[in-house]
Amino acid sequence: MSLRTDAVNHVSYGNISSPDIKGAKITGVFGENVFTLKTAREYLSDEAYKSLTASVRGGKKIERAVASQIASGMRAWAESKGVTHYTHWFQPLTGTTAEKHDSFFTLKSDGTAIEEFEGAALIQQEPDASSFPNGGLRATFEARGYSAWDPSSPPFIIEIGNGKTLCIPTIFIAYTGESLDYKAPLMKAVESLNKAAVTVCNYFDKNVTKVTPTLGWEQEYFVIDEALVNARPDLVQCGRTVFGFTPAKGQQLEDHYFGSIPERVYAFMRDFENESYKLGIPLRTRHNEVAPAQFECAPIFEEVNIAVDHNILLMDVMSRVAKRHRLVVLLHEKPFAGINGSGKHNNWSLATDTGINLLAPGKTPKTNLMFLTFFVNTIKAVHDYADILRASIASASNDFRLGANEAPPAIISVFIGDYLTKVLNDVESRVNSKFDEQDEAILKLDLHRSIPELMIDNTDRNRTSPFAFTGNKFEFRAVGSTANCALPMTILNTIVADTLNKFSEEVEALIAKGDKKEIAIMQVIQKYIVTSKKILFEGDGYSEAWHKEAEKRGLPNLKTTPVALDAMVTEKAKKVFLENGIYTHAEIEARHEIELEKYIKKVQIEARVMGDLATNHIIPAAIKYQNELLKNVSLLREAALPEKLYKGQLTLLKDVSTHIQQVYENVHAMVEERKVANNLTDTREKAIAYEAKVKTQYFDKIRYHVDKLEQLVDDELWTLPKYRELLFLR
Numbered sequence: 001m002s003l004r005t006d007a008v009n010h011v012s013y014g015n016i017s018s019p020d021i022k023g024a025k026i027t028g029v030f031g032e033n034v035f036t037l038k039t040a041r042e043y044l045s046d047e048a049y050k051s052l053t054a055s056v057r058g059g060k061k062i063e064r065a066v067a068s069q070i071a072s073g074m075r076a077w078a079e080s081k082g083v084t085h086y087t088h089w090f091q092p093l094t095g096t097t098a099e100k101h102d103s104f105f106t107l108k109s110d111g112t113a114i115e116e117f118e119g120a121a122l123i124q125q126e127p128d129a130s131s132f133p134n135g136g137l138r139a140t141f142e143a144r145g146y147s148a149w150d151p152s153s154p155p156f157i158i159e160i161g162n163g164k165t166l167c168i169p170t171i172f173i174a175y176t177g178e179s180l181d182y183k184a185p186l187m188k189a190v191e192s193l194n195k196a197a198v199t200v201c202n203y204f205d206k207n208v209t210k211v212t213p214t215l216g217w218e219q220e221y222f223v224i225d226e227a228l229v230n231a232r233p234d235l236v237q238c239g240r241t242v243f244g245f246t247p248a249k250g251q252q253l254e255d256h257y258f259g260s261i262p263e264r265v266y267a268f269m270r271d272f273e274n275e276s277y278k279l280g281i282p283l284r285t286r287h288n289e290v291a292p293a294q295f296e297c298a299p300i301f302e303e304v305n306i307a308v309d310h311n312i313l314l315m316d317v318m319s320r321v322a323k324r325h326r327l328v329v330l331l332h333e334k335p336f337a338g339i340n341g342s343g344k345h346n347n348w349s350l351a352t353d354t355g356i357n358l359l360a361p362g363k364t365p366k367t368n369l370m371f372l373t374f375f376v377n378t379i380k381a382v383h384d385y386a387d388i389l390r391a392s393i394a395s396a397s398n399d400f401r402l403g404a405n406e407a408p409p410a411i412i413s414v415f416i417g418d419y420l421t422k423v424l425n426d427v428e429s430r431v432n433s434k435f436d437e438q439d440e441a442i443l444k445l446d447l448h449r450s451i452p453e454l455m456i457d458n459t460d461r462n463r464t465s466p467f468a469f470t471g472n473k474f475e476f477r478a479v480g481s482t483a484n485c486a487l488p489m490t491i492l493n494t495i496v497a498d499t500l501n502k503f504s505e506e507v508e509a510l511i512a513k514g515d516k517k518e519i520a521i522m523q524v525i526q527k528y529i530v531t532s533k534k535i536l537f538e539g540d541g542y543s544e545a546w547h548k549e550a551e552k553r554g555l556p557n558l559k560t561t562p563v564a565l566d567a568m569v570t571e572k573a574k575k576v577f578l579e580n581g582i583y584t585h586a587e588i589e590a591r592h593e594i595e596l597e598k599y600i601k602k603v604q605i606e607a608r609v610m611g612d613l614a615t616n617h618i619i620p621a622a623i624k625y626q627n628e629l630l631k632n633v634s635l636l637r638e639a640a641l642p643e644k645l646y647k648g649q650l651t652l653l654k655d656v657s658t659h660i661q662q663v664y665e666n667v668h669a670m671v672e673e674r675k676v677a678n679n680l681t682d683t684r685e686k687a688i689a690y691e692a693k694v695k696t697q698y699f700d701k702i703r704y705h706v707d708k709l710e711q712l713v714d715d716e717l718w719t720l721p722k723y724r725e726l727l728f729l730r
Helices: 003-013 037-043 046-058 064-080 119-123 183-201 226-230 233-238 263-278 304-324 365-384 386-391 417-428 440-444 486-512 517-535 544-553 561-569 571-579 585-638 643-678 683-712 723-728
Strands: 085-089 101-103 105-107 113-115 145-149 156-160 163-174 211-225 283-288 294-299 327-330 344-352 467-469 474-476
Touching: 003 211, 003 226, 003 723, 037 046, 037 064, 046 064, 064 119, 064 163, 119 145, 163 183, 183 211, 183 304, 183 344, 183 365, 183 486, 211 226, 211 304, 211 486, 211 723, 226 233, 226 327, 226 723, 233 585, 263 283, 263 294, 263 304, 263 327, 294 304, 304 327, 304 486, 344 486, 365 386, 365 417, 365 486, 365 517, 386 486, 386 561, 386 571, 417 517, 486 517, 486 571, 561 571, 561 585, 561 683, 571 585, 585 643, 585 683, 643 683
Parallel strands: 085 163
Antiparallel strands: 085 101, 105 113, 145 163, 156 163, 211 294, 211 327, 211 344, 283 294, 344 474, 467 474
């Protein structure tokens, strides 16, 4: 019996495992494993609690003496829940999370065994900085790095089997101070945006003292039976199928989308949701996605730093819980050819400490003008830095998805809907005339008279747009499902902050010349609309016509990761990052190097897996079938039958033989191209070579012939689970 046959039988006769989830109300478990401020109030002194609150809400520094009090209270809470170890939980540039567990247990100088957790251990740990991706910032003999506590993201308890560990969210920096993670730059970008946005908000409302970017991500994923995945080495090692013929039934009937959730998957969903609720992840939505075996979950909006932590934590929770159900979660952007890939739509907005969503029109002309200001500045930011925004979502896996099956194209454009297009056109139409105090129609901007506050019915959803306005937020749809949201959110917050800073400078210059504040604001808004209008596009982003139109408009179309990443190291990029205090030049260069290396390694792994599967699975199965055909033809010839009676067998034999030879020759040629690429010393040149000479030149070509063999070879001889089994057996 083959591994494939055994896997199929396992699915067919497997039992559904239902989680033991007690209690009907989510509120009964929500946040029970999180050291929230409410929990802290029970375990901390007044001094420690006030210090922690001031740090969480106002960014105030916590003194080390007070940190010891907080650490002691945190340990008492954790131990009451059965925790024995703690860890600094951080997000290195690997794309996953990292943790080093230490116990509360220690020995005093006299040998007495005690449990303790000091403030120094809470504030700082020392992981090995050279062993994580660092882009040359650290050498092997320069290993020291620090993880430092982020009080704004609450500690939590992770449960793995019967063990429990206190996880403390931290940033990760080198001994020399450079950031080596995703969180530190994001926090800097959030603060940069806060300062810039408050300045602009104060034109309209002096009571605003803080502006917080919010994020609501939508996580798409596939769920496949564990036994079937284990029988596919490509899924195990690459997270996607490098081979596989499209089944007769895929997603063309559109019957999976929002359909009834399969019972086994439903049990898994309830289980991972329950684990997420205990960790304070506010999941709200679950449903079937378009492709068979594809699903989605989404939370309530949160402050962007916490939302990012929750998303990266959720991906870990989903993968662990799936194992309990003998399932595997595939987070790869394109695990299966010919059907929808998976994204992670980032719904982004701005909220003030006075309770206003800056991307929702208000009820008065003043708040409508404030909305228009932030709306247009965001569009201007995307226009001016489209290439950097594209680079923020560049990866080897996302390259398979962009531009196909409801994923937006690599061309960055902004969709705003018919109504707001008309509003901007009305403002632009006055380009040749100066605003004055009598210009009531423009200055009052009575948007609310025509549309509801959330604009739900006045902005359609364009699934082909990478950056779409959807009522009271912008949806960055191009982010890939495996991505850490921190990078695209760092870039988006940075470029909007930079644009707002320039906006306020231009407004102040006009006010200094004697213009009234509202008139000055409208003059700059009008200018921004005119200079950034080419980024606006309302049509089908998949169409060839749009690609031609985008080229005519001068919009960048950076289709592959090695080319897209170049935008991160331009003088323009360095300037915006440096001026806003996000990255140093060394950090920018290091990240560019890291992302290129990551691309090379992923393509290299996929190429090696393709070669292994072709050599050890595909060709042997095809040769067995080829031998059966040869035996059949030989016996027919011995029987002296006319050749016309077994012409089909001869044609089949010829086709199988041709495809075997093509697979062999192309795999061999691909290996030789890999050797050439591996000898290149420049990282960018090597990445370009792997993209153009290995991936583009051979991946689809080898796949074509393998998939043809899958159609021809006897089904019982084929060792790899097929798409019809992977996608429909659960």
